[in-house]
Amino acid sequence: MKKVLIFITLIFIPLFLYSQQSRFDYVEGEVSIKRVSGELIKAQIADVLNIGDSVITGFDGFAELSLENTSKISIDSDTVFIISKKEKQGQKKNIFMVVLGKIGFKFDRLLNEPDIQTPATVAGVRGTEFTVVSSLDGSALYVVNEGSVAVESEGTLVVLTTEEGVEVPIGEKPGEKFEVKIGSVDFSGWLDKGNDEFEKDPARVLSDVTEKLVEYADEATRFFHNYEDSFSMLSEMRENMISIEKEKGSEAKSEYYKKEIFPKETETSNYVLNYRYFALSALSLRRYVLSSMYIDMKTKYILDTKNPIFSKFLDEYEKFLQVYEKNVVPFLVEADI
């Protein structure tokens, strides 16, 4: 029976993993893929998206991805979308990050449902059709067409069902749920509102984004310490195994390795997966949110660089970069940057 289980596991897992890839079904206008290797390429139909890749659409861009042949992801113009991965309760979980812009999800009978993340929120989904919008001021809007989405921010969970929506400002708890009439939601108006919020007080908005960066950096540091502790324990266990073999023989060693060390080895590398996940989330804030804000401000104040609003923004910008350099860069590798 055990042999059959092993055989099924060995055959099923690679097929399952292979089928989980996201593939471009439709591409229109300017749509680019930034590969994990750092390479930036123009997206084309049938291109495959892998963990760590980003999709960036221009002002005229639109793309549709299929996942497991049953699910669709629609990426609107001026959007940044990243596929990431982390370990959660012993399982490796795909994370779909809506860094900026608007994305529609239609998940149908997925074997492994991903979490959805914006700079402000994390959401779990279940057999669902919904839209996520993430604006320049970091706030998020979720609207559910069908099914259920659990949106979490600052420790508070709101469960949305069919024809319900919620707004979540960055660094705050989700607002009150509201009813939506499907097809009547003005997403671009909502995105404009986010841009207006940023225009009103860019330094304050950037300060909120910096707080989110600090959260990501803290989580990366926490998982890195977990990794160090786990690795140190693992080293002791490996030394212990040598003593067990000397004292009790190779059977006892085999038992100890399979029962104690093998799971610890997996756990140790999962901590690496998680500290890298938070570091890469921070990198996406730096690369896409901060740079969009900076370009917006630089363009607006190009002839008025002494303007106090711009100066205040630059002070916050420097603070962000200091946190990033000190607390995030140590967890990145050259290929990320």
Added chain:
Amino acid sequence: MKIILKLSSLSIIIIVLLSGCNLFTDPVSPADRLSLFETDLNSDSRDTIYENFHSSAAMYNQIKTSTWWNNQFSTDNKPFSFNVSMSAAVGGIITGTGTLTYNSLDFDITMTFKEEDEDVWYIFTLTLVNPLDVNDPLIIN
């Protein structure tokens, strides 16, 4: 003499084109790749071991950090020895199944291989099973 030289050059070009031979990279079959991976695992460094994996492997970015390799593939567990049989290619993927021996213990392993450049195969996924808990394997994908 000039004509012979020209004809010889032309013949070489035609043979290269017809055989699809790549002049710039040596071919690496899945079995060659496995052998290269085994050699790297038996070395003292984990800095470039990820280069045996296909760049579209989902965890490619994660496994670039040498800290990730402090797991079952740690240098502490050397020597590593593979005994893997390859299947025929299906949809551009070749699957290898067999055992990986380290710490003088055998573990069931499944690997898939995918071509990146012409005739150069890389590891695409890897699943290493602990017989005591088959539901919690080490996966690189």
